[in-house]
Amino acid sequence: xxxxxxxxxxxxxxxxxxxxxxxxxxxxxxxxxxxxxxxxxxxxxxxxxxxxxxxxxxxxxxxxxxxxxxxxxxxxxxxxxxxxxxxxxxxxxxxxxxxxxxxxxxxxxxxxx
DNA sequence: CTCTTGACTGGTT
DNA sequence: GAACCAGCCAAGA
Numbered sequence: 722x723x724x725x726x727x728x729x730x731x732x733x734x735x736x737x738x739x740x741x742x743x744x745x746x747x748x749x750x751x752x753x754x755x756x757x758x759x760x761x762x763x764x765x766x767x768x769x770x771x772x773x774x775x776x777x778x779x780x781x782x783x784x785x786x787x788x789x790x791x792x793x794x795x796x797x798x799x800x801x802x803x804x805x806x807x808x809x810x811x812x813x814x815x816x817x818x819x820x821x822x823x824x825x826x827x828x829x830x831x832x833x834x
Numbered sequence: 835c836t837c838t839t840g841a842c843t844g845g846t847t
Numbered sequence: 848g849a850a851c852c853a854g855c856c857a858a859g860a
Contacts, residue, residue: 843855
């Protein structure tokens with residue numbers, strides 16, 4: 722238990738997001754749970770909002786809510802940027818919703834042993 | 835310090 | 848299956 726863990730919380734979130742394989746997607750809750758802050762899924766979303774200020778590029782388009790809905794698409798450069806990025810990775814998105822979401826879902830707790 | 839808002843989630847109605 | 852409520856954490860006014 723390091724007291725400096727909380728300091729790296731955002732960095733850890735960015736790390737996990739960057740570890741998401743291309744063509745896969747994950748949810749805020751999955752990342753939060755993996756980091757041990759399952760009840761703080763909102764913090765993950767908040768961190769994503771700050772990801773634009775990060776020096777490194779964060780594939781935030783691979784992070785959606787538990788319903789596979791592109792809730793944060795409006796925070797990108799353009800409202801359609803997120804969908805285009807996902808589409809360019811082979812992920813089909815219709816009506817702001819990812820198709821075959823359960824199949825494309827990537828859970829760090831299960832795959833990132 | 836208090837109140838509000840937000841890229842969320844799970845359970846209940 | 849959509850709508851509503853409650854919990855949890857952080858940042859800004």
